[in-house]
Amino acid sequence: MAAPAPDVNGRFASRRNFLRLCALASGGLAQAVTVGPQAASIALAQPAASQAGAPKKGGTLRVGFYVEAATMDPHLSGSKVDRQIYHNIYEPLLVLDTSLGIKPGLAESWQQPDPKTLVMKLRRGVKFHDGTDFNAEAAKFNFNRMKTEPKSVRKGEVASIESVDAVDPYTIRINLRRPDAALLATLTDRAGMMVSPKTAQERGPELERNAKGAGTGPFEFVEWVKDDHLLIKRNDSYWNKQGGPYLDRIRYRPIPDDTVKLQSLQAGEIDVIDYVQPRDVAAVKADKNAVVLDVPSLASFAYQLNQTRPPFDNKALRHAVAYAIDLEQIVKGVWLNVGVPSNGPIPPTSWAYDNTQKPIKRDLARAKAKLAEGGKPGGFAFTMTTANIPINVQEAEVIQAQLAEGGISMKVKLVDAATQLSDGNTRNFDMISYQWSGRPDPDGNIYQFFRTTPGASLNWSGISNPQLDALLDKTREVSAQPERKKLYSQVTKILQEELPMIFIVHPIEPKAFSPRVQGYEPIPDGMMRFRTVWLK
Amino acid sequence: MGRLVLRRLLATIPVLLLVTAGVFALIHLTPGDPIDVMMAESVDASVKANLRAELGLDRPLYLQYAAWMGRILRGDLGRSIRNREPVIENVGRRIRPSLQLAGLAMGISLLVATPIGIFSAARRNTSVDRFGTSFALFGICMPNFLLALLLIFFFGVKLRWLPISGYTDPAEELLPGLRSLVLPAVTLGLALAAVITRTLRSSMLDALSEDYVRTARAKGLTEWQVIRGHVLKNALIPVVTVLGLQLGTLIGGAVITEYVFALPGVGRLVVDAVFARDYPLVQGVVLLIAVGFILSNLLVDLLYGWIDPRIRYR
Numbered sequence: 001m002a003a004p005a006p007d008v009n010g011r012f013a014s015r016r017n018f019l020r021l022c023a024l025a026s027g028g029l030a031q032a033v034t035v036g037p038q039a040a041s042i043a044l045a046q047p048a049a050s051q052a053g054a055p056k057k058g059g060t061l062r063v064g065f066y067v068e069a070a071t072m073d074p075h076l077s078g079s080k081v082d083r084q085i086y087h088n089i090y091e092p093l094l095v096l097d098t099s100l101g102i103k104p105g106l107a108e109s110w111q112q113p114d115p116k117t118l119v120m121k122l123r124r125g126v127k128f129h130d131g132t133d134f135n136a137e138a139a140k141f142n143f144n145r146m147k148t149e150p151k152s153v154r155k156g157e158v159a160s161i162e163s164v165d166a167v168d169p170y171t172i173r174i175n176l177r178r179p180d181a182a183l184l185a186t187l188t189d190r191a192g193m194m195v196s197p198k199t200a201q202e203r204g205p206e207l208e209r210n211a212k213g214a215g216t217g218p219f220e221f222v223e224w225v226k227d228d229h230l231l232i233k234r235n236d237s238y239w240n241k242q243g244g245p246y247l248d249r250i251r252y253r254p255i256p257d258d259t260v261k262l263q264s265l266q267a268g269e270i271d272v273i274d275y276v277q278p279r280d281v282a283a284v285k286a287d288k289n290a291v292v293l294d295v296p297s298l299a300s301f302a303y304q305l306n307q308t309r310p311p312f313d314n315k316a317l318r319h320a321v322a323y324a325i326d327l328e329q330i331v332k333g334v335w336l337n338v339g340v341p342s343n344g345p346i347p348p349t350s351w352a353y354d355n356t357q358k359p360i361k362r363d364l365a366r367a368k369a370k371l372a373e374g375g376k377p378g379g380f381a382f383t384m385t386t387a388n389i390p391i392n393v394q395e396a397e398v399i400q401a402q403l404a405e406g407g408i409s410m411k412v413k414l415v416d417a418a419t420q421l422s423d424g425n426t427r428n429f430d431m432i433s434y435q436w437s438g439r440p441d442p443d444g445n446i447y448q449f450f451r452t453t454p455g456a457s458l459n460w461s462g463i464s465n466p467q468l469d470a471l472l473d474k475t476r477e478v479s480a481q482p483e484r485k486k487l488y489s490q491v492t493k494i495l496q497e498e499l500p501m502i503f504i505v506h507p508i509e510p511k512a513f514s515p516r517v518q519g520y521e522p523i524p525d526g527m528m529r530f531r532t533v534w535l536k
Numbered sequence: 537m538g539r540l541v542l543r544r545l546l547a548t549i550p551v552l553l554l555v556t557a558g559v560f561a562l563i564h565l566t567p568g569d570p571i572d573v574m575m576a577e578s579v580d581a582s583v584k585a586n587l588r589a590e591l592g593l594d595r596p597l598y599l600q601y602a603a604w605m606g607r608i609l610r611g612d613l614g615r616s617i618r619n620r621e622p623v624i625e626n627v628g629r630r631i632r633p634s635l636q637l638a639g640l641a642m643g644i645s646l647l648v649a650t651p652i653g654i655f656s657a658a659r660r661n662t663s664v665d666r667f668g669t670s671f672a673l674f675g676i677c678m679p680n681f682l683l684a685l686l687l688i689f690f691f692g693v694k695l696r697w698l699p700i701s702g703y704t705d706p707a708e709e710l711l712p713g714l715r716s717l718v719l720p721a722v723t724l725g726l727a728l729a730a731v732i733t734r735t736l737r738s739s740m741l742d743a744l745s746e747d748y749v750r751t752a753r754a755k756g757l758t759e760w761q762v763i764r765g766h767v768l769k770n771a772l773i774p775v776v777t778v779l780g781l782q783l784g785t786l787i788g789g790a791v792i793t794e795y796v797f798a799l800p801g802v803g804r805l806v807v808d809a810v811f812a813r814d815y816p817l818v819q820g821v822v823l824l825i826a827v828g829f830i831l832s833n834l835l836v837d838l839l840y841g842w843i844d845p846r847i848r849y850r
Binding site: 070078152153156205208226227228253259260263266269416418419421423425428437455 | 566567568569570572573574575576577578580581583586587618619620629630685688689692693696699700701702703795796797798800804811812813
């Protein structure tokens, strides 16, 4: 595919070039699966670099999400949509770049003098939107709040942190309870976001509704009219004077219906949507009124198998199901190739991805052999519990047909999200669908799902494998990436053998924009950061 | 009249008790827990346990129900678990769009259905009548969401005459507000119009066969004078019944329309609350909807007495 070139009038900033870049990015992704994340990062990084044509200030960006934010307090937040807004008004200590590398955010530099200590030097000259300074005391306040605030949802994420000291006004020392190689990546999201101590203390619980003055980000909170819209505006005293922000305002609107959301974009009522359903992707790409960016995500879609009771306490039967399922057919037919078949919980966008391990290929002969090995040569029956949304239902029907060819009979139980969570947490299922939005560090996609954990946890399958536990603990202690990558390869191998989950697909999250939107830099965590965006 | 109202209000108490107990049992016995939903991605068992204890969710069901009833009798509907705002505020915010939508839908359906119903009856078995019947059939059979999507496609996407989704309050900005409500009101109003058309047609045919109509015709009145002066008022009684019954449905049951058009109404509020297992919100909203239903039925009955002097309540 040709690199961006001047068009007939000698301009670079044409729609054709933008589309070329998108195609490059998509092509880059295809290469990335075999070559590694580097190629994808180069391709994806280009949109920002080659946007010639000067960005101009002004305009209101209208964004449509499927649901409203739940709270404006990052320490109390449990929902993905909240994060979309936070990444524009709050800033974390560390940030991700387009290849998921960890870069300075509000922390300029950091060192680890020993595995249980992290020293961070904070950026100077940063002010919260309420005018107070960001400094070590503020950072310390935030960590304490995350650990002690009764309703804090961040406690688990900062569990490895024992205490935080303000060494000097712009240096903090984080003392860890145990080595935690995943901590840096965790600090690129909500757990690293800095809230103004003054505003947090003065406003109390009202902070959840009103975040005026609370962040340091390129945009600041203006108002939130519940069920209608949330408005943020440009922060003209933002510390980073290069590369934005350009937009005057951003207006978020919840539009629950997918079709209506897409039509709103196509009719010009909104400028950005965060997700295009696989079934709509081809049509939207052909539409002149919308530009689609295929953003490979960190997400993972899988089915958890309950190892604590029959039939899936029997490993051979788990394998029988895995070999009877045709992953490629599912990704092609149900996901319409808006996604990549999985070999495990680590997505191809991650540095830890092992492309030498292939996704399980369908093999009916082996499936039958496994059935015999498991003592059920004539097949067996079980129930799949899955969320009652169209793509899940379609996939369940396809799997049902695939398994029937292998002699396995599957019933489908459709449930809503709350029931799914309840069934999962209480292990009341045989096979249950599970979608995880993904974390930048592989630890976030793996540890809590596969480590032996007493009591209620996200380890719904109930897997308890000492070798795996030892490996998982080691991945947290070792900090060098190449070493961790080797460990994660071993983890993936064990997971493919033990099959606590049948991994299906790593979805691509296509985002769609009005052609007026320029300068968007897609980062695979799926979060839409608008600092560099401007409207033509 | 006053005694009637009092008796009716007293009779609502057992109804409300049954409804609230039923809903309470249903929503609590359904698998799923609001804390799990709110903290789906978190593993912190102690935080969840604390939240549950704080909300009293770890106590036996009958105690929770008693506590809730106690608060209701003091006029406190409780707080939503998700956004911790009082239930009353949550509903208050959403009732206005729902009422406006319901009112507009009723207005549109009456405007459309009344002439069709009258002409169907007056020109019985002619092509006008057949059109009316077909219209009614179409209105009943057309699925709500399909009609909504079709209307959005034609008027929003293709013609760009009306906004695709979203709500603007007509009380604040009249024209943009009405524009945002037209398509949803037509969607809701169509099924209602179909019912009204049929009801009006059959009640008019009944009235037209009465003796007093023959007398009126014999007196030399034109057909139109007969209908307007004698028949219409009687024929409208069943229509009033239908409207009264439908009002509750229009307010609480317009969920699909509200979803498709992204309107912040009561229907969406209660369905989202059910999905999130937001117990106080579900219970509070259902209670309010039940009260609304009962009051609108009472209103309809009182209206009867005014419209039809023959009806007298003892």
